[in-house]
Amino acid sequence: MNIKNNITNLRLNLPTGCKLIAVSKTHPAPLIQEAYDAGQRIFGENKVQELERKYQELPKDIEWHMIGHLQSNKVKYIAPFVALIHSVDSLKLLQEINKQGEKANRIIPCLLQIHIAEEETKFGFSDEEVLELLKDESLLKLHHIKIKGLMGMATFTSNTEQIRKEFKHLKTLYGKIKALSLPATVEMSELSMGMSSDYGIAIEEGSTMIRVGSSIFGTRH
Numbered sequence: 001m002n003i004k005n006n007i008t009n010l011r012l013n014l015p016t017g018c019k020l021i022a023v024s025k026t027h028p029a030p031l032i033q034e035a036y037d038a039g040q041r042i043f044g045e046n047k048v049q050e051l052e053r054k055y056q057e058l059p060k061d062i063e064w065h066m067i068g069h070l071q072s073n074k075v076k077y078i079a080p081f082v083a084l085i086h087s088v089d090s091l092k093l094l095q096e097i098n099k100q101g102e103k104a105n106r107i108i109p110c111l112l113q114i115h116i117a118e119e120e121t122k123f124g125f126s127d128e129e130v131l132e133l134l135k136d137e138s139l140l141k142l143h144h145i146k147i148k149g150l151m152g153m154a155t156f157t158s159n160t161e162q163i164r165k166e167f168k169h170l171k172t173l174y175g176k177i178k179a180l181s182l183p184a185t186v187e188m189s190e191l192s193m194g195m196s197s198d199y200g201i202a203i204e205e206g207s208t209m210i211r212v213g214s215s216i217f218g219t220r221h
């Protein structure tokens with residue numbers, strides 16, 4: 001794996017307005033440093049402890065994104081520094097992020113994770129649930145979070161039409177929400193979709209953030 005080449009090639013195919021999140025989960029700090037030296041500044045992790053440790057070890061101008069399922073009791077460990085939480089899947093979690101944001105004296109940017117895949121194991125809101133949440137009065141009191149958009153993971157399948165259909169669905173929901181009159185805590189500007197196997201489709205369908213791991217760092221062990 002040549003990390004620098006992989007990043008350079010990915011950047012060449014990235015439309016303006018679409019950001020690359022380098023998913024560095026399970027990979028050690030020296031490999032992340034290699035990506036950093038190739039100019040990459042945004043990294044995604046899916047475990048709180050690992051994220052915290054890498055934040056300590058690596059350069060301080062890295063933007064760390066939390067992309068994995070987050071338990072409420074662990075929010076406090078990342079609240080002081082996390083740049084974006086992609087995986088918010090309940091109002092309870094949002095309230096805890098707000099509480100920890102207040103303690104850390106900052107506004108924490110978040111995405112709402114939407115369940116778009118066929119698999120039952122993937123986390124996230126249904127369309128109905130997210131529309132309900134955005135109407136919830138208690139959102140108005142959360143001054144230490146900012147909802148910046150939506151995130152979704154397509155079904156793990158080789159059927160590209162299925163994947164495209166799921167991304168189209170997420171984009172449509174995103175557009176529908178954008179057109180609503182939204183509370184001040186919500187600003188729909190990011191659509192996080194696409195991983196190593198499907199980022200090409202995701203970009204065609206309007207992704208603003210692709211989360212790519214194995215195509216940069218190689219397979220995880």
Ligand SMILES: *Cc1c(COP(=O)(O)O)cnc(C)c1O
Nearest residue numbers: 023046067195196211212213214
């Ligand atoms: C691991 C992971 C990715 C990256 O997966 P690759 O297939 O290695 O690109 C993207 N998003 C989430 C939520 C992940 O957990």
